[in-house]
Every structure is written in structure tokens, then in C-alpha cells.
Amino acid sequence: MKKKSMLFGLTMFSLAGASAALAADPAPTAISNKAAIDLVQTHANYVWTLVAAALVFFMQAGFAMVEAGFTRAKNAVNIMMKNLMDFCMGSIAFWAVGFGIMFGASETGWFGTSGFFLSDFTPGGDPWVLAFWMFQVVFCATAATIVSGAMAERTNFICYMIYSALISAVIYPVFGSWAWGSLFHGGGWLEKLGFIDFAGSTVVHSVGGWAALAGAIVLGPRLGKFGKDGKARPILGHNIPLASLGVFILWLGWFGFNPGSTTTADKSIAMIFVNTNLAAAAGGILAMIVSWIKFGKPEVGMTLNGALAGLVAITAGCNNVSPTSAVIIGAIAGTVVVFSVLFIERIKIDDPVGAVSVHGVCGAVGTLCAGIFNIGGTSLSMIGVQALGIAAAFLWTFPTAYGLFVILDKVLGLRVSREEEIEGLDHAEHGGVAYPDFGPSTQGGLQLG
Amino acid sequence: MKKIEAIIKPFQLDNVKDALNELGIKGMTVSEVRGYGRQRGHKEIYRGAEYQTEFLPKIKIEIVIDAAMTEKVVEEIRKSANTGKVGDGKIFVTPIESAIRIRTGERGKDAV
Numbered sequence: 082m083k084k085k086s087m088l089f090g091l092t093m094f095s096l097a098g099a100s101a102a103l104a105a106d107p108a109p110t111a112i113s114n115k116a117a118i119d120l121v122q123t124h125a126n127y128v129w130t131l132v133a134a135a136l137v138f139f140m141q142a143g144f145a146m147v148e149a150g151f152t153r154a155k156n157a158v159n160i161m162m163k164n165l166m167d168f169c170m171g172s173i174a175f176w177a178v179g180f181g182i183m184f185g186a187s188e189t190g191w192f193g194t195s196g197f198f199l200s201d202f203t204p205g206g207d208p209w210v211l212a213f214w215m216f217q218v219v220f221c222a223t224a225a226t227i228v229s230g231a232m233a234e235r236t237n238f239i240c241y242m243i244y245s246a247l248i249s250a251v252i253y254p255v256f257g258s259w260a261w262g263s264l265f266h267g268g269g270w271l272e273k274l275g276f277i278d279f280a281g282s283t284v285v286h287s288v289g290g291w292a293a294l295a296g297a298i299v300l301g302p303r304l305g306k307f308g309k310d311g312k313a314r315p316i317l318g319h320n321i322p323l324a325s326l327g328v329f330i331l332w333l334g335w336f337g338f339n340p341g342s343t344t345t346a347d348k349s350i351a352m353i354f355v356n357t358n359l360a361a362a363a364g365g366i367l368a369m370i371v372s373w374i375k376f377g378k379p380e381v382g383m384t385l386n387g388a389l390a391g392l393v394a395i396t397a398g399c400n401n402v403s404p405t406s407a408v409i410i411g412a413i414a415g416t417v418v419v420f421s422v423l424f425i426e427r428i429k430i431d432d433p434v435g436a437v438s439v440h441g442v443c444g445a446v447g448t449l450c451a452g453i454f455n456i457g458g459t460s461l462s463m464i465g466v467q468a469l470g471i472a473a474a475f476l477w478t479f480p481t482a483y484g485l486f487v488i489l490d491k492v493l494g495l496r497v498s499r500e501e502e503i504e505g506l507d508h509a510e511h512g513g514v515a516y517p518d519f520g521p522s523t524q525g526g527l528q529l530g
Numbered sequence: 531m532k533k534i535e536a537i538i539k540p541f542q543l544d545n546v547k548d549a550l551n552e553l554g555i556k557g558m559t560v561s562e563v564r565g566y567g568r569q570r571g572h573k574e575i576y577r578g579a580e581y582q583t584e585f586l587p588k589i590k591i592e593i594v595i596d597a598a599m600t601e602k603v604v605e606e607i608r609k610s611a612n613t614g615k616v617g618d619g620k621i622f623v624t625p626i627e628s629a630i631r632i633r634t635g636e637r638g639k640d641a642v
Contacts, residue, residue, distance in 0.1 A: 315576035372578070382577040423578050435577070 125346035130212045133341020137219040140334030141168050141226060143327045147389075148230040150324025151382065151434045153316065155505025156234045157515035163229045166242050171222040171249035179221055180214055183254035184265035192258050193267040201266070213265060216344060220285050223338075224253045227289030228482075230434035232296040234303050234316075235502050238510045240489040244296070247485060253288055256477050260284050260470065264344075275463065276470040277455070279353075280342035282397030282447035287474045290441020293432065295482035300496055302431030304503065313426040316433070321381055328385045332361055335392045339399040353399045357392065360399075360411030364391020367415030375419070383419050386435045390418035390443040397444075398451030406454035413450065414443040445471045531626040531642065532600045536591045537565065537619040538611040543589050549610035550593070553603060557642075559592045569617035588619060594626050594642045 111118065145164035149157050177198055185193025195201075201210045225248045232241065259269035260278050278284050308314050318324060339357045340350040368387020372380040391411030395402075398410065421438035432438070452467035453459055489495050496502075501509035508514060538546060543560065550558065564585035571584040595603055604621055612618055631641040 313579050315579040315581045317576050376575045376578060376580070378575055380575050380578065386577075419578070426579070 122346070126344065127209075127212050129346035129350075130216050130341060130344045133337035133344075134212075134216040134219050136334050136337025137216070137223065137341065138168075138334075140219075140223055140331050140338065143330030143332075143334055144223075144226045144229070146323050146327030146330060147385070148233055148327075148434050150320045150322070150327060151230070151318035152233045153505070154319040154516055154519075155507055155514070157319070157507060158511045158513055159238065159506035160229070160233060161515075162238065162511060163236075163241055163245075164226055167226040167229060167245050168222045170242055170245045171225045172218055174246045174249035175218045175221045175254070176214070178250040179254040180217065181254075182251065183217070183221075183257040184213075184262060184267050185258075187258055187262050187267040187269065190259070190262075190268060190270035190273065192255050193262060196266060210265070213344065216341065220281060220338075221249050221253050221257075224285045224289040224292075225249050227286065227436050227440045228293040228296055230436040231293035231432045232300055233433045234506065235300055235496055236296075237489075237494055237497055238506070240486075240493050240495050243489060243493075244482075244485060248292060248482070252292065252478060252481050252485075253285075256288050256474055257284050259473065271470050271473060274466045274469070276466050277401060277451045277463075278397045278448055278470065279400040279451070280339045280396045282393060282395075282444040282451070283470055283474045285444075286393045286396060286440040287444035287448070287471065288478045290437050290439070290444055291475050291478040292482035293436040294430070294441055295479050296486055297430050297432050297437065299483060299486040299490060300431075302429065303433070304499065306431045307429055311429070313429075318382070318433075324385060325381070328388055331389060332392065335361070335396075339396055343400070349400065352404065355404050356395055356399045356402065356407035359404055359407040360391040360395030360414070361388045362391070363408045363411030364388050364394070364415035364418070367412045368419055371416055371419045382435075383422065386418050386422065386439050387415035389439045390414040393440055393443045394447030394450060397448040398454060401451065401456050402454040403456055406450075406456075410447060410450045410454060414446055417446055418443055445474075531594055531629060531639065532597050533592065533594045533624045533626050534600070534603055534607070535622040535624070536607045536611065537563065537588050537621075538591065538607075539613065539618060540587055540589045542611045542613070542618075543591070545610040546591060546607055549606045550603070553599070553606055555593055555595065555603065557593070561590045561592075563588050563590045567617070567620065586617070594629055596639050596642070597625075 141164060145161060148164065149160045152160060180199065181195060181197035182192050185195035185197070187193040196210075199210065199214060202208065225245050228244070228248070229241070258267050259271040260276055261272065261284060262269040263272055303316060306314060306316060335357050336354060340353040343349055343353070365384055365388035368390065369379045369384040372378070372383040391414050394410050394414035395407050399407070402410065418435070418438050421442045422435045425432055425437055430437070448471050449464065449467050452464040455463065486495055497506060497509060505514075536546065540562075547558070565588055566584055566586055569586070571582050571586055573580055574583055575581075591607075593603070600623060604623065607621055628637060629641040630637050
């Protein structure tokens with residue numbers, strides 16, 4: 082209200098000024114009104130950044146629905162709890178520690194050391210840090226929640242919450258400071274080399290994806306996922322419409338994720354918006370075609386993953402590639418994701434929702450493409466820096482997450498007991514079920530043995 | 531008295547119910563069941579992995595009738611549930627020792 086009346090006042094003031102000026106003074110110009118125009122622009126930046134933050138926040142719902150849909154009904158409560166706690170734990174951890182590490186003043190270029198507990202904000206001072214924090218915390222939570230899907234249906238809940246707090250406080254912010262620190266008070270070694278990752282194919286998605294890979298490896302596959310002959314057996318998700326709703330929600334949220342990363346209300350958001358949409362569309366189409374050729378039917382799970390793969394891949398280059406390039410990048414990601422999902426299964430890693438392939442692998446692919454398809458031309462050194470960033474994300478995230486999960490496993494037991502896993506985590510971990518009015522009619526294709 | 535159990539394709543239920551109503555059968559119990567016979571299941575794909583759905587959804591109808599009506603009822607179910615394709619189901623007939631209506635305590639034929 083206060084802002085609104087201020088704006089109104091300004092308008093009236095300038096109108097009054099204008100009519101008075103008719104008599105004597107020269108007409109106001111963009112230059113003489115610069116202060117007022119700048120203020121309006123600043124307000125627009127706040128509004129755009131916070132609206133985009135709200136859209137990105139809604140992606141948490143998307144992740145929750147995708148994960149729940151692709152897994153069995155007996156674990157749905159656990160999945161809701163993990164996704165809810167990701168955001169709750171993540172918000173507190175990022176407020177207390179993460180934001181300072183990611184965006185605080187950084188002397189070394191490796192991590193920031195100021196601005197913990199939002200200390201950059203003083204009452205009555207510039208509130209931009211609050212808008213910026215809100216936009217960044219939803220990104221942090223996105224990286225954290227990616228891991229949930231790969232570790233679904235078998236993880237000890239307490240271990241998951243500890244992991245969730247630590248990725249938000251340390252793992253994600255440290256890498257983030259290398260690539261994005263200068264967006265606020267920091268400055269990282271990677272961005273100084275010219276690394277392009279506009280909205281976070283690597284910073285958010287690959288970091289989440291590689292942590293997911295570590296989690297899935299340390300946990301091991303779900304009971305019954307691989308037969309005695311070593312062949313992967315499908316464990317059916319219990320609600321494909323829910324998983325599809327999740328993908329639509331994520332797609333919507335991405336319209337905040339990518340265009341919002343300008344944190345500026347200007348004309349550049351139009352191309353970013355279009356690029357985001359085109360890549361997702363191409364990703365979905367290509368994943369459908371590849372699955373059709375490979376399996377004889379246009380398979381829904383792969384097609385949903387394909388749309389997400391396109392979104393993840395365009396995230397790095399959404400601001401510096403043309404719409405035509407966005408189609409190509411989405412198409413590449415949509416193809417890669419199908420083969421990646423099959424490959425991950427072939428090497429006996431159980432990733433129920435395809436998080437490693439969609440976010441880790443396609444995040445890396447998209448980051449490389451941001452260099453290759455750069456609208457102002459590309460060069461070997463540019464692509465080299467992109468590759469360096471991709472490698473740095475893996476070499477930082479995978480070992481730290483792997484170490485964390487191994488320690489959690491030794492101390493608390495990362496995995497639930499065999500009995501609890503068969504019974505379902507809803508009953509064992511949370512003492513309730515998701516669908517009390519419906520009797521279970523299937524184990525989702527699971528045969529133990 | 532006899533009990534007739536018929537396992538049929540789910541979408542044939544209305545046909546069978548109407549046919550039985552016309553015969554004057556006043557009640558039935560229906561359950562959703564899963565199973566397979568000679569039809570077996572069919573192949574499906576989930577995220578790139580093929581699997582066999584062995585148990586297909588079926589409807590089981592249970593009715594208890596006077597023994598004299600058995601042939602007529604069985605024939606009527608067979609006709610109304612028939613699509614001519616594999617997977618149409620089966621009919622089982624078993625003897626029933628007694629039947630009691632809970633509300634009135636009637637027994638035997640009067641109870642069904």
C-alpha cells in the first residue's frame with residue numbers, strides 16, 4: 082500500500098509539474114525525470130523477481146507430484162514429507178548459512194564469508210537483499226529436492242532431513258559461489274573465467290543430479306528392482322496422471338526459473354521465455370520418438386522425462402542462444418535422457434524417477450550447449466570453460482555428497498530395514514497411509530526374490 | 531440349492547446383470563478380481579522396461595439359486611458374457627448346504 086500511494090503521489094507530482102511547466106519551464110524529458118523513471122524500474126524489478134520466485138517455489142509441488150506418481154502408493158506420505166521438509170529445512174539452512182557462503186564477500190573466490198542470517202538487511206535499509214534472497218532460496222530448494230526422487234522408497238527419513246539441511250547450507254552454496262557469487266557481494270573463480278550458466282543447468286540441476294547419483298549408489302537399488310539374472314525389472318509408479326501434473330507444474334515454474342533469473346523487469350525476458358518453452362517442447366517430442374522407436378510404443382514416463390530434460394538443458398543458455406538453437410538443445414536433451422535412463426539402469430543404479438539423467442546428465446549437456454550455441458559466436462576456449470565448470474560441479478558435488486551419505490549410513494543407517502521397505506515407508510516411518518480408503522491391489526509389479 | 535460363480539470381463543457385467551434380472555434372479559454379489567486363464571496377460575512397458583501383466587482385471591459374480599434353475603442360469607450367463615474372444619471367463623457351479631436370510635430367519639429356497 083505504501084509503495085502504491087508513493088507511486089501515485091509521484092505520478093500526481095509529475096503531472097502537476099507538467100502543467101506548471103506549460104507556463105514557463107521547458108517540458109520534462111526522460112533525463113529530467115530520470116529519478117522517477119529509475120524508481121519505477123526498481124519497483125518493477127522487485128515485482129518481477131518476487132513473482133518469479135513464487136513460480137519457482139511452485140516447482141516444489143511439481144517435484145513432489147512427479148516423485149509420488151512414479152513410485153508406489155505405500156510410500157506417498159514419505160515422499161510428501163521429504164519434499165515438504167526439503168523446503169522447510171532448506172529455507173532455514175539457506176537463511177542461516179547458505180546465502181552467506183554463496184553470495185557473501187569472497188576473498189578467495191571459493192566461498193563467501195558474510196551475510197549469514199540475512200545480516201545484510203537492516204530495518205529501514207535497502208530491502209533488495211530480501212527480494213534477492215527469496216529468489217535464491219527457491220533455487221537452493223530446487224537443487225535439494227532433486228535428490229529426493231533418486232533416493233525414493235528406501236531412505237531413512239532422519240538421514241534425509243540431515244542431508245537436506247547440509248546440501249542447502251554447504252554443498253549447493255559453495256558451488257553456487259563459484260559461478261554466481263558476483264550477482265551479490267561475492268565473486269567466484271569460475272565466473273571470472275567467463276563460465277555461462279544463466280539460470281543454473283549446472284549450478285542447480287547438475288549439482289542436484291550428482292548428489293542424487295551419490296545417494297542412489299550408497300543406498301543401493303530397491304528390493305526387487307534387479308532380478309537374479311541381473312535384469313532390471315519395472316517397479317510401476319502408482320499414479321501417472323499425478324506424475325504428468327507434476328511435469329506441467331514444473332514447466333510452469335520454469336517460466337519463473339529462467340526468465341526470472343534476470344532479476345530485472347526488461348525486454349530480455351521475452352526471448353528467455355520462448356527459449357524455455359521451445360526446448361521443453363522439443364525435448365518431449367524427441368523423447369517420445371526415441372521411446373517409440375526403441376520400445377514400439379510412445380512411452381509416457383520417458384516422454385515426461387524428455388520435457389523436463391529439455392527444460393534443464395536450456396536453463397544454462399536461455400539468455401544467450403537463439404530460439405532455433407533452443408529447439409536443437411531441447412531435442413538433444415530429449416534424446417540423451419532416454420539413453421541415459423537406460424544406461425543408469427544397465428549399470429545397476431536404481432533411480433526411480435530418472436533424476437540423475439534429467440538433472441545431472443542433461444544439466445551438463447545443456448551447459449556445454451550454452452557455449453556451443455552462443456548467439457555471439459563460439460570458440461574452443463569458451464567451450465573449454467563450460468567443460469571445466471561441468472567437471473568442477475561433478476568433482477565438488479559427487480565426492481562431498483557421497484562422503485556425507487556414507488557417514489550417515491555408518492552413524493544412523495541410511496536405509497530402512499527390509500521389513501519396513503516391504504511394508505512401505507508410510508507405515509514404518511510416519512505411522513499413516515496416503516490412501517486409507519483404498520486397499521492396495523498391486524505391489525507395482527514387484528516380485529521379491 | 532446351487533451357487534453360481536461366474537468370472538467375466540468387466541465390461542460385460544451390465545449385459546449379464548440384465549439377462550439375470552430377466553430370468554427373475556433377485557440379487558447378486560459382485561467383486562473386482564484379478565486373474566488369468568488361457569488368455570494369460572499382455573506385455574506392457576514402463577520407463578523402457580518391458581513387463582508382463584499376468585493378472586488382468588475381471589469381475590466375479592456370485593449368485594445362489596434353486597437347483598432347478600441351474601442349467602437355465604448357466605446358459606444365460608454364458609450367452610450374455612460371450613464375446614467370442616479369449617479371456618471371456620468361466621462359470622463354476624457348487625452345491626449349497628443352506629441359506630439363511632438374516633432379517634427374518636427364513637431358510638433354504640425362501641432365503642435366496
